[in-house]
Amino acid sequence: MATESNEEKGRYLRYLEVITGSLDDKRRYREYKARVRRLPENWRTAVEALERYLMHFGPMDGAGWISMYEDLADLVERSVADGTPVRDVFGEDPVEFVEAFMANYPAGRYRARERRRFTDAVRRAAGEAPGTEDEAG
Amino acid sequence: MGKQATEMLKGTLEGIVLAILAGRPAYGYEITAWLRDQGFSDIAEGTIYALLVRVEQRGLVDVAKVPSEKGPPRKVYSLNAQGREYLEEFWTTWSFLAERLEQLRKGGK
Numbered sequence: 589m590a591t592e593s594n595e596e597k598g599r600y601l602r603y604l605e606v607i608t609g610s611l612d613d614k615r616r617y618r619e620y621k622a623r624v625r626r627l628p629e630n631w632r633t634a635v636e637a638l639e640r641y642l643m644h645f646g647p648m649d650g651a652g653w654i655s656m657y658e659d660l661a662d663l664v665e666r667s668v669a670d671g672t673p674v675r676d677v678f679g680e681d682p683v684e685f686v687e688a689f690m691a692n693y694p695a696g697r698y699r700a701r702e703r704r705r706f707t708d709a710v711r712r713a714a715g716e717a718p719g720t721e722d723e724a725g
Numbered sequence: 726m727g728k729q730a731t732e733m734l735k736g737t738l739e740g741i742v743l744a745i746l747a748g749r750p751a752y753g754y755e756i757t758a759w760l761r762d763q764g765f766s767d768i769a770e771g772t773i774y775a776l777l778v779r780v781e782q783r784g785l786v787d788v789a790k791v792p793s794e795k796g797p798p799r800k801v802y803s804l805n806a807q808g809r810e811y812l813e814e815f816w817t818t819w820s821f822l823a824e825r826l827e828q829l830r831k832g833g834k
């Protein structure tokens with residue numbers, strides 16, 4: 589990458605980040621993990637289960653993935669402060685919540701892209717032009 | 726709230742939340758509490774939060790962080806011009822749908 593170097597440190601960090609990934613993201617992720625550790629135990633259990641679910645869907649990289657965790661921490665800390673029960677936040681069907689939540693971020697968008705790809709492939713296989721819909725009468 | 730009502734609500738929840746915000750700015754907890762008061766008891770606060778994140782990303786609402794005595798600042802959402810436009814569209818679609826369903830019911834008697 590040919591960029592004009594502004595600072596030696598800046599340049600050094602840029603090289604380093606090619607190898608390590610964004611250091612800023614790593615710092616923010618560590619901060620997030622620290623926030624989770626400070627949660628009451630039942631909330632921590634629920635959040636860690638949600639994290640595990642998130643990890644299984646799509647690569648966690650690219651801009652914006654870290655804000656998913658930060659938004660999650662905001663929600664949960666706010667709920668703890670308000671005294672909202674875990675069930676009221678996660679809902680009767682926690683999968684529904686996590687899917688709605690995830691869809692806003694790159695990890696979720698990765699899935700959305702694959703869904704679109706699949707839908708388009710079926711459309712081509714069915715010999716349809718893009719965007720046509722059957723009018724059922 | 727019955728399963729059928731929950732399912733029907735899903736498609737309209739975004740419009741409902743924007744309509745609430747058209748009345749006055751609110752934060753997530755208030756919106757969920759209001760919905761529960763109105764009998765929409767099955768709605769998870771997390772789902773409302775996810776919806777608010779989405780409408781914020783799409784530029785339909787403005788967000789102000791308001792300090793709170795306890796816990797992190799509250800995010801207070803208000804409907805902006807683009808959001809109002811979107812809400813208008815929602816009501817048009819809703820009217821169309823309600824009208825057609827009513828016709829269908831009368832025809833089915």
